[in-house]
Amino acid sequence: MKLNVYADKMSQPSRAVVFFCKVNGIDYEEIKVHIPKGQHLTPEFEGILFFFLFDEAINLMQKLPAIADGRFKLFESHAILIYLACAFPGVADHWYPADVFKRSKIHSVLDWHHSNLRRGAAPYVFNTTIAPILGRPLNPQAAAEAEIILSSSLSKLESFWLKGNGRFLLGGNQPSIADLSLVCELMQLEVLDEKDRTRLLGPHKKVQQWIENTRNATNPHFDEVHRVIMLAKERQQHQRLKAAKNEGGSNMKKPLVSRM
Amino acid sequence: MKLNVYADKMSQPSRAVVFFCKVNGIDYEEIKVHIPKGQHLTPEFEGILFFFLFDEAINLMQKLPAIADGRFKLFESHAILIYLACAFPGVADHWYPADVFKRSKIHSVLDWHHSNLRRGAAPYVFNTTIAPILGRPLNPQAAAEAEIILSSSLSKLESFWLKGNGRFLLGGNQPSIADLSLVCELMQLEVLDEKDRTRLLGPHKKVQQWIENTRNATNPHFDEVHRVIMLAKERQQHQRLKAAKNEGGSNMKKPLVSRM
Missing domain, CATH: 1.20.1050.10 (Glutathione S-transferase Yfyf (Class Pi); Chain A, domain 2)
Known part of the structure; x- marks a missing residue:
C-alpha cells in the first residue's frame, strides 16, 4: 500500500514532508488539503479521512501535514521526517x-x-x-x-x-x-x-x-x-x-x- | 567523566532532564544556573561555561537546560532526553x-x-x-x-x-x-x-x-x-x-x- 501524505504545499511543514518523499524517491500519494479554504478543519475533511482511514480521523489534531503508512498514522512534520528516514530502507544515512x-x-x-x-x-x-x-x-x-x-x-x-x-x-x-x-x-x-x-x-x-x-x-x-x-x-x-x-x-x- | 547538567529546576525543561537522570540512576553533576538572576544570559555564566568546557560556550543559544557529556555538548530538553535514553545503556526501553x-x-x-x-x-x-x-x-x-x-x-x-x-x-x-x-x-x-x-x-x-x-x-x-x-x-x-x-x-x- 502506498504512503498517503495529507498536505497543503502552501504550508511549510507540508512542503518539507513532500520534499523529502520526492528527493528520496519514496512512492507516495499526495492528498491535497487546502488550508486557505479551511478544509482541514471541516467535517467534510474528517469525512474524507474517515473514508481513507476507517478507524480514526488522522487530523484529529487539525494540523497538517499528516501521513498514513498502511494502518500507521502520524502527524507533526519533524516526527514524520524521522519516521520516513527510518522506515524506508533506501534513504541515505546523511538525512538522519x-x-x-x-x-x-x-x-x-x-x-x-x-x-x-x-x-x-x-x-x-x-x-x-x-x-x-x-x-x-x-x-x-x-x-x-x-x-x-x-x-x-x-x-x-x-x-x-x-x-x-x-x-x-x-x-x-x-x-x-x-x-x-x-x-x-x-x-x-x-x-x-x-x-x-x-x-x-x-x-x-x-x-x-x-x-x-x-x-x-x-x-x-x-x-x-x-x-x-x-x-x-x-x-x-x-x-x-x-x-x-x-x-x-x-x-x-x-x-x-x-x-x- | 561525569555527565554535567546545566539546569535551573524552576524551569520545566530543566526539571525534566534532572528527573530523567535521577529516575534512571544516571551519574550526573548538576550545575545550578539561576534564571531569575539572569545568570544564563550574563558574561559571567559564559565564563563559567568556558571554564568547564574550554572550547565553546554551551549556552551560546542562551537556553537551559544544557548538558556536557565529556566533549559532547547538547541543549534543548527533548533532544537531551533522547540522547540520554540512547547513550546510557542501562535505560529501560519504555522510556524511548x-x-x-x-x-x-x-x-x-x-x-x-x-x-x-x-x-x-x-x-x-x-x-x-x-x-x-x-x-x-x-x-x-x-x-x-x-x-x-x-x-x-x-x-x-x-x-x-x-x-x-x-x-x-x-x-x-x-x-x-x-x-x-x-x-x-x-x-x-x-x-x-x-x-x-x-x-x-x-x-x-x-x-x-x-x-x-x-x-x-x-x-x-x-x-x-x-x-x-x-x-x-x-x-x-x-x-x-x-x-x-x-x-x-x-x-x-x-x-x-x-x-x-
Missing part, C-alpha cells in the same frame, strides 16, 4: 544519521526550530502578507513582535547553526532532514514585499548561501516543491504593482477645470 | 522504545508539546504569577491569550493523547520521556492561585490522574525534583494571604472621629 551524536544535534536543531525560527517566520508572513487571503486583517503589532523573533533566529542560524565551513547545518557536507525543514520555513519569505525580505535576509549571507546549497543539492525537487510559493510571490507582486498604480492615480493632481 | 512506530508517536507528542502545551502553560504562569519575581509587570492580555492555548491543549491532552485505558500517554502502561516532559510542564501550574488552577485543570480528570500515575511510577524522584516548585507554591500562597489581609485592612471602615 544512525550515529547518536550526529542524530542528537539534528534533534537539537529541530527542537530549536519550533520555538524560534518557526515562531518568528510564520506569524511575520501571516500578519504582513497572507492574512487577507484567508479573510483576516493584517496585524502590524503582531508582525512587529514576530519580526523580533525572526531576526534573532536568523542571527543564531547564521552564527551558530551554520558556523564553520560546511555547506549545510551543523557543518555537514550533505543535507539532513533539518536542512529541509528549516529551508522550507524560510522559503515562505519569498511572498513578502521585496524590501522587507531584503531587510530581513540581507544581513545573513551564510543563510542565503545555505538556501542555495540546499536548492543545488536537491533540484529539480526543490523548485518543484516550491512552485506554489513562487506562484504566490508573482500574484503578490502583481497586486502590489496594481495597488501602487491605483495609489499613484489617486495622488495625481486633478486637472484644473474652468469655473465658468 | 527502539520500535520505530512507538518511537515515532513519542516524537509526535514531543513536537506537539512545543507548539501547544508549552506555548500555553509557560506564558500563562509567567504573566499571571512569575513576572514580578523577575522584576517584570503582569500582563493580563498576554495571560488571556495564553489561557486559550493552554485550555485547548489540555482538552487535546485529555481526549487524544490520553485516550484509551493506558496509565500514560499514547495508551502506555509504563512512562516514556514524553510523560516526563509534559508532566513537568503542567507541574508549574502548582504556583498559580488555587482557583485559577482548579478552573484550568478541574475539567480534565484524565490529565489529573495521569499526573498522579507519573508521580506514583517515579517517586521519590518526582517529589524531589518538584520540591522547588512546591516551595514556590507555599511562598505564593503566603504572599496572597498577606495581600488579602492588607486589602481587608485598607477596606475596613475608618473609625468615626469627633470633629471637635
Whole structure:
C-alpha cells in the first residue's frame, strides 16, 4: 500500500514532508488539503479521512501535514521526517544519521526550530502578507513582535547553526532532514514585499548561501516543491504593482477645470 | 567523566532532564544556573561555561537546560532526553522504545508539546504569577491569550493523547520521556492561585490522574525534583494571604472621629 501524505504545499511543514518523499524517491500519494479554504478543519475533511482511514480521523489534531503508512498514522512534520528516514530502507544515512551524536544535534536543531525560527517566520508572513487571503486583517503589532523573533533566529542560524565551513547545518557536507525543514520555513519569505525580505535576509549571507546549497543539492525537487510559493510571490507582486498604480492615480493632481 | 547538567529546576525543561537522570540512576553533576538572576544570559555564566568546557560556550543559544557529556555538548530538553535514553545503556526501553512506530508517536507528542502545551502553560504562569519575581509587570492580555492555548491543549491532552485505558500517554502502561516532559510542564501550574488552577485543570480528570500515575511510577524522584516548585507554591500562597489581609485592612471602615 502506498504512503498517503495529507498536505497543503502552501504550508511549510507540508512542503518539507513532500520534499523529502520526492528527493528520496519514496512512492507516495499526495492528498491535497487546502488550508486557505479551511478544509482541514471541516467535517467534510474528517469525512474524507474517515473514508481513507476507517478507524480514526488522522487530523484529529487539525494540523497538517499528516501521513498514513498502511494502518500507521502520524502527524507533526519533524516526527514524520524521522519516521520516513527510518522506515524506508533506501534513504541515505546523511538525512538522519544512525550515529547518536550526529542524530542528537539534528534533534537539537529541530527542537530549536519550533520555538524560534518557526515562531518568528510564520506569524511575520501571516500578519504582513497572507492574512487577507484567508479573510483576516493584517496585524502590524503582531508582525512587529514576530519580526523580533525572526531576526534573532536568523542571527543564531547564521552564527551558530551554520558556523564553520560546511555547506549545510551543523557543518555537514550533505543535507539532513533539518536542512529541509528549516529551508522550507524560510522559503515562505519569498511572498513578502521585496524590501522587507531584503531587510530581513540581507544581513545573513551564510543563510542565503545555505538556501542555495540546499536548492543545488536537491533540484529539480526543490523548485518543484516550491512552485506554489513562487506562484504566490508573482500574484503578490502583481497586486502590489496594481495597488501602487491605483495609489499613484489617486495622488495625481486633478486637472484644473474652468469655473465658468 | 561525569555527565554535567546545566539546569535551573524552576524551569520545566530543566526539571525534566534532572528527573530523567535521577529516575534512571544516571551519574550526573548538576550545575545550578539561576534564571531569575539572569545568570544564563550574563558574561559571567559564559565564563563559567568556558571554564568547564574550554572550547565553546554551551549556552551560546542562551537556553537551559544544557548538558556536557565529556566533549559532547547538547541543549534543548527533548533532544537531551533522547540522547540520554540512547547513550546510557542501562535505560529501560519504555522510556524511548527502539520500535520505530512507538518511537515515532513519542516524537509526535514531543513536537506537539512545543507548539501547544508549552506555548500555553509557560506564558500563562509567567504573566499571571512569575513576572514580578523577575522584576517584570503582569500582563493580563498576554495571560488571556495564553489561557486559550493552554485550555485547548489540555482538552487535546485529555481526549487524544490520553485516550484509551493506558496509565500514560499514547495508551502506555509504563512512562516514556514524553510523560516526563509534559508532566513537568503542567507541574508549574502548582504556583498559580488555587482557583485559577482548579478552573484550568478541574475539567480534565484524565490529565489529573495521569499526573498522579507519573508521580506514583517515579517517586521519590518526582517529589524531589518538584520540591522547588512546591516551595514556590507555599511562598505564593503566603504572599496572597498577606495581600488579602492588607486589602481587608485598607477596606475596613475608618473609625468615626469627633470633629471637635
